[in-house]
Amino acid sequence: MANPLDTALQRALSIRLNLQITLSSLPVVEEWMDIHLDRWLEHVPMPPEMPNGERVEYLAMIGSDLRRMWWGAWGDPAGFVPKMADYFKLCNIAKSDERVLDELGGALEPKRVGSWVGVWGGKVTTGWLFADPQPWEKIEPLFGTHEAKFLLKKWVVDNGVTNITRFMQSIGDTAFSELELAVPGDTLDEQIGRTVRAFLHFTGAPPPDGVIDAWQHATPGFKISARIRGGAIVRFAGIAPGLPIAEVAAMCASAKVAHEARLEKLVGAMSQDGVAKVEYGRAGDRAGVDVYVEPTEAAPKPERMGSEAPEPSMPPRAPEDVN
Numbered sequence: 001m002a003n004p005l006d007t008a009l010q011r012a013l014s015i016r017l018n019l020q021i022t023l024s025s026l027p028v029v030e031e032w033m034d035i036h037l038d039r040w041l042e043h044v045p046m047p048p049e050m051p052n053g054e055r056v057e058y059l060a061m062i063g064s065d066l067r068r069m070w071w072g073a074w075g076d077p078a079g080f081v082p083k084m085a086d087y088f089k090l091c092n093i094a095k096s097d098e099r100v101l102d103e104l105g106g107a108l109e110p111k112r113v114g115s116w117v118g119v120w121g122g123k124v125t126t127g128w129l130f131a132d133p134q135p136w137e138k139i140e141p142l143f144g145t146h147e148a149k150f151l152l153k154k155w156v157v158d159n160g161v162t163n164i165t166r167f168m169q170s171i172g173d174t175a176f177s178e179l180e181l182a183v184p185g186d187t188l189d190e191q192i193g194r195t196v197r198a199f200l201h202f203t204g205a206p207p208p209d210g211v212i213d214a215w216q217h218a219t220p221g222f223k224i225s226a227r228i229r230g231g232a233i234v235r236f237a238g239i240a241p242g243l244p245i246a247e248v249a250a251m252c253a254s255a256k257v258a259h260e261a262r263l264e265k266l267v268g269a270m271s272q273d274g275v276a277k278v279e280y281g282r283a284g285d286r287a288g289v290d291v292y293v294e295p296t297e298a299a300p301k302p303e304r305m306g307s308e309a310p311e312p313s314m315p316p317r318a319p320e321d322v323n
Contacts, residue, residue, distance in 0.1 A: 008047035008055055015058055015295045016041050019071060022060075022270055025262065028067050028119050036124045040071065040117040043087035050079035057114075057131070057294075059276065062266055064248060064289040065258035067120065074114025074131040084115050084128060088171065091126060097171040101128055104142060104167070108134050116168065127170035133163040139179070146231030152179065155201055159184050159194060165223060176229040180239070183222040191222040195238045198224050202236040203282050210254020211238075211280050218243040218278075225279070237281035245275050248291060255280060255287045263291065271296045 023029050023037065047053045054076055061070040074080065088098070105113070110130035117126040136156050143149045155161070166180035183198070185191035192215050196206050202224075206212070215222075219242035227235035243251075245264050252259035267275060271293035279290045 005047055005053040008053055012046050012056065016044075018270060018295055019058075019060060022266060025266055025269075026062070026066055026069055026119075028063075028069060030122075033119055033124050036126075037071070037117060037119075039090060040087065040115065040126065043083045043090075043115070044073045045075065045079040045083045049083065051076050054079065056080075057112075059292055060270055060295050061118075061279075061290050061292045062263065062270075063120070064252045064260065064263055064291065066260045066262065066266075067258075068118070068288065068290060069120075070116060070118035070290075072114060072116035072129060074112050074129060077110065077113045080113050080115070084113070087115060088128075091171065093171055097175065100169065104130075104169070107142065108138060108167070110134070110167075125170055125172070127168065127175075129166060129168040131166055133165050134167060135163055136161060139164055139167070143177075143228075144231070148226070148228040148231055148233045151202055151233060152226060155198060156181070166225075174229060176227050176234065178225055178227045178235075180223050180225045183224060185220070185222075188216070188218070188220050191220055192216070195222050195224060199236065199238065199282070202226065202233055207238065207280060208254040208256075211251050214243065214247040214251040214254070214278075215240050217247050225281075227283075235281055235283040237279045239277050239279045241277045243275055243278040245291070248275075248278060248289060251278070251280065252289050255289060257287050257289055259289070267291055267293055 019041065020038070023034065029037070044056060047055065050056065056073050056075045059072045061068070063069065108130060110132050112131035113128065114131055115126065115128050117124065140149070140153065161181055161184060164179050164181050168178040168180075170176050183191045183194050185194055192212065195215070196212060199206050218240035221241040223239040225237045225239060226233050245267055248263065249259050273294060273296060275291055276294050277292045279292065281288050281290065
């Protein structure tokens with residue numbers, strides 16, 4: 001019988017390799033960015049570094065136009081915090097960012113913490129996250145008085161929401177906070193209706209009809225996310241779990257965003273379990289569709305796309321907050 005720790009270690013190593021292989025197929029990742037992405041991977045704890053060999057949870061995102069990517073991982077703070085501390089030192093974290101992490105960690109005492117790294121807008125962005133539910137009554141006092149807090153509080157109160165499901169923070173210049181909240185509702189139609197009304201509340205306009213139609217193929221468990229920078233919500237998104245990859249192209253067409261034909265192949269290469277969730281986000285007058293997967297240890301290797309493959313035509317680079 002295989003040793004459970006050995007099995008967990010093999011899984012973690014395979015996921016790490018699988019993520020690295022995928023990078024060669026993403027035109028958004030420039031050569032100079034490799035060292036930053038590898039540094040993040042090297043500071044995700046391996047099973048021997050986790051309490052009782054506990055597994056680390058991974059999530060990976062690819063933008064529908066292949067112009068955005070994001071990796072995140074989280075787990076028990078006892079295993080993650082020491083590795084995160086070393087990682088952020090290598091990132092030259094500012095004292096102000098350190099204080100935010102320490103203060104929020106002390107106030108919320110999360111049971112699941114992690115780090116993340118992303119590429120969009122020609123930059124590498126990184127930060128940390130708390131992945132367990134947190135009471136809104138503990139989150140609200142952490143924000144000052146501004147428009148974003150007013151909008152969030154009204155939606156939370158009107159919809160009877162008591163917890164956020166994720167808190168994410170970037171570090172560095174123009175840092176942002178991002179909150180994720182579950183959409184109440186007993187049925188899929190009820191959750192879709194509330195998500196549409198959330199877009200009206202936060203952005204002033206509903207999602208395109210084709211996006212709403214695609215959501216009918218998802219599963220219950222919808223969420224919304226709001227990104228806050230400078231006291232304003234700079235990006236708002238609706239998150240549909242279990243949406244088949246076949247629906248993404250139609251969703252992109254309706255939202256008037258680019259959809260690369262290679263997306264489905266890349267998603268299949270990263271995870272045998274398929275799509276975990278699809279996020280339709282809006283930042284000002286720009287929109288984006290992002291596909292998330294939970295990377296697996298036994299995903300098939302993606303088709304090689306080296307210099308012999310034609311470079312795909314790409315739309316102009318979208319602003320940072322589209323992701």
